[in-house]
Amino acid sequence: MSVFDGLKFRKVYSPIHNLDPRIKFVYVCVIFVAAIIFGEILPLAALFMIQVPFVVLAGVKREWLRSLRGAVFLAAIIFLTNFIVSFITAGYTVIAGNVESAAALTLRFVVLVESFSVFFLTTSPDHLGLALEQTHVPYEFSFAFTTAVRFVPVLAEEAQTIMDAQKARGLELEKGNLLKRIRNYIPVLIPLIVSAIRRSLELAEAMESRAWGATKKRTNLYVLKMRRGDFVLMGITIGILAAAILTRLYVTIPTLTQLLEGVF
Amino acid sequence: MIEVQDVYFTYPNGVEALKGISLTVKKGEFVAIMGQNGAGKTTLVKHFNGLLKPSKGRVLVDGTETTKVSVATLARNVGFVFQNPDHQLFSETVEQEISFALKNFGFKENVIEKRVTWALNLLGLTQYEKTSPFMLSGGERKRVALASILAWDPTTLILDEPTIGQDHQQKEKLRQFILQMQTQEKTIIIVTHDVEFVAECNPRIMLMRDGKIVADGEGKEILTNPEVLSEASIVLPQIAEIFMQLSDTGLPRNVIDIYKAREILLKTLEKNPK
Numbered sequence: 001m002s003v004f005d006g007l008k009f010r011k012v013y014s015p016i017h018n019l020d021p022r023i024k025f026v027y028v029c030v031i032f033v034a035a036i037i038f039g040e041i042l043p044l045a046a047l048f049m050i051q052v053p054f055v056v057l058a059g060v061k062r063e064w065l066r067s068l069r070g071a072v073f074l075a076a077i078i079f080l081t082n083f084i085v086s087f088i089t090a091g092y093t094v095i096a097g098n099v100e101s102a103a104a105l106t107l108r109f110v111v112l113v114e115s116f117s118v119f120f121l122t123t124s125p126d127h128l129g130l131a132l133e134q135t136h137v138p139y140e141f142s143f144a145f146t147t148a149v150r151f152v153p154v155l156a157e158e159a160q161t162i163m164d165a166q167k168a169r170g171l172e173l174e175k176g177n178l179l180k181r182i183r184n185y186i187p188v189l190i191p192l193i194v195s196a197i198r199r200s201l202e203l204a205e206a207m208e209s210r211a212w213g214a215t216k217k218r219t220n221l222y223v224l225k226m227r228r229g230d231f232v233l234m235g236i237t238i239g240i241l242a243a244a245i246l247t248r249l250y251v252t253i254p255t256l257t258q259l260l261e262g263v264f
Numbered sequence: 265m266i267e268v269q270d271v272y273f274t275y276p277n278g279v280e281a282l283k284g285i286s287l288t289v290k291k292g293e294f295v296a297i298m299g300q301n302g303a304g305k306t307t308l309v310k311h312f313n314g315l316l317k318p319s320k321g322r323v324l325v326d327g328t329e330t331t332k333v334s335v336a337t338l339a340r341n342v343g344f345v346f347q348n349p350d351h352q353l354f355s356e357t358v359e360q361e362i363s364f365a366l367k368n369f370g371f372k373e374n375v376i377e378k379r380v381t382w383a384l385n386l387l388g389l390t391q392y393e394k395t396s397p398f399m400l401s402g403g404e405r406k407r408v409a410l411a412s413i414l415a416w417d418p419t420t421l422i423l424d425e426p427t428i429g430q431d432h433q434q435k436e437k438l439r440q441f442i443l444q445m446q447t448q449e450k451t452i453i454i455v456t457h458d459v460e461f462v463a464e465c466n467p468r469i470m471l472m473r474d475g476k477i478v479a480d481g482e483g484k485e486i487l488t489n490p491e492v493l494s495e496a497s498i499v500l501p502q503i504a505e506i507f508m509q510l511s512d513t514g515l516p517r518n519v520i521d522i523y524k525a526r527e528i529l530l531k532t533l534e535k536n537p538k
Contacts (some may be wrong), residue, residue, distance in 0.1 A: 158351070164315045165352040167335045168344040169412065170368030187364065191352035194398065200349070 016058035016122045020230040021131035024119055027237045031115040034244040040253045041104040043244070047111050050240065051118055060121045067117040071110060079106040096257045125150045134224050140213075147203070155196060162191050266312055266342075266420070267453070267485040271321035275309055275476075281307040282318075283475040289440065291419070292449040296462045296483075299472035300497040305455045306347075308472070309422050312453070313342040326419075340369055342416035347425040349409035353397040358389060361397050362412045369416055383415035387441075402429050418449040431534050439465055461470045463487055463501035463520040488518040 016024075035047055053063045082102035090098055101240065125146045132142030166187045173184045247253070255263075266289040273282040281304045289295055297305045303468045310316040311323045314330040314337075323330045325338055346352060355361040362383050366376045384390045387407045392400060397408050406429065413421070427435050435458075436530060442452055442465060456462060462469065462483060469486045471479040471493070479492045486492055507519045517531065519525050 041519045090383075161346070161348075162351045164310065165344075165346040167315060167340050168313055168346070169352065169365035170336045170339050171364075172334065172336050172368070189350075191351055194354075196352050 014058045014143045021123045023230045023233050030237050030241045035108050037248050044107040049147045049151045058122045064183050071113040075106050147172045162188050267324040269322045271318040274319045294452045294469045296465040297455045298468045303472040304475040313344050314338040342415040342420045344422045345413050349405040357394050358392045362415050379415045383411040387411045423454045427461045459501045482519050489522050
């Protein structure tokens with residue numbers, strides 16, 4: 001469950017934590033867009049590096065590394081599938097360019113995970129809900145969203161208990177080939193999903209019995225306000241977006257393979 | 265036999281849940297581990313089938329150190345029934361649910377069939393053989409979970425909070441069932457808050473508090489000792505409470521059994537017919 005650990009919010013104070021969640025969200029979206037418009041390894045590596053100062057500033061290095069470690073398995077699958085497909089379409093030969101593009105796609109995934117992780121590590125669920133509400137997202141949706149986020153650690157804990165319960169019945173999760181291993185998780189996933197659904201129904205009933213949605217117009221104790229740091233981040237965000245678009249349009253990005261061939 | 269030798273356990277998040285626990289549970293013993301929430305009861309019993317490994321110290325199950333073998337190997341002899349049946353039920357039918365562990369342990373097909381029938385019968389679930397476990401009531405689901413563990417006939421049975429969400433009749437059935445298991449020399453360990461249930465069963469009691477065992481002994485002694493109980497934030501069982509209150513009239517204090525109580529009270533009434 002290390003992936004979830006990488007998304008768990010802990011209350012700390014840092015310049016990044018205090019930023020307006022709306023701007024942070026836009027920033028993450030821009031990183032997303034940039035990661036998707038580039039398929040080459042160099043700009044993706046640059047995008048990866050851009051996040052590092054944020055992580056350091058926010059002081060969440062450990063958690064961030066853990067989330068990256070959690071993503072290793074999926075990243076490996078992405079690399080392998082891309083590599084195998086290109087391997088087959090290239091006529092069963094290994095071409096350096098193909099390896100590189102598979103690596104680039106994997107890096108794209110890592111960048112997505114990384115920026116997501118930075119966002120969730122530094123934004124409290126309450127802040128997030130506030131941001132959604134104050135951008136006029138209907139309260140039902142923003143509430144559903146914050147609840148989902150808030151229940152991630154609960155679910156992770158529950159998954160651990162379920163794994164223990166099934167291990168106590170002789171289930172060996174790490175046994176067998178890949179397919180068998182995936183199937184080993186069925187006895188864990190079904191109780192997890194069932195209990196999540198059950199819990200959501202119970203939550204809905206509990207909330208309705210406490211008059212949820214009784215008032216149409218809600219007010220908030222805290223109101224989000226843009227501060228200096230937020231404008232700085234907004235500037236950086238716009239900068240990244242502009243740079244990404246301009247590079248995409250006007251610069252031909254060499255692949256690593258081409259660069260290396262140029263050197264040798 | 266379970267031997268715990270000076271065990272410490274710290275969770276990855278830094279919480280120190282066990283602080284130097286030593287105990288021995290002999291074959292065929294019936295033990296109740298009690299204490300308030302967060303005292304480390306469940307953490308302790310999770311060491312008995314290797315789900316958790318001690319950070320320091322050793323746990324030996326039938327002479328084997330738990331760090332040396334897999335949970336599956338230990339589970340073959342130590343059955344662990346979790347508190348919430350919903351954390352383990354996943355099959356389409358009750359029958360499949362019960363055969364799951366048997367398949368994991370590599371029983372033969374014809375043996376599995378017989379054992380499933382046996383376990384269903386034992387817990388009065390035969391009519392639900394082909395029903396989805398999710399359609400059953402809470403108490404029934406709890407019984408399915410129990411049946412799914414009993415099916416492989418482990419020599420030691422750990423029950424985590426077996427009485428939660430059970431009505432009185434079910435509790436009585438559970439008690440009878442434990443007594444029956446006792447006659448077969450099974451080791452039974454229950455983790456519970458339920459003082460009344462424990463008083464009725466009269467097992468050996470271990471009281472835990474803050475990751476330590478604060479008392480270990482017979483039910484009759486521990487459940488009638490208010491000082492020890494309050495240390496573990498447990499209240500006296502009702503019968504013990506009554507005898508406590510009446511103790512200045514010369515009645516004995518250490519009574520938790522309803523039959524014993526009746527006997528004593530009758531005798532007193534005979535002496536003072538007014």
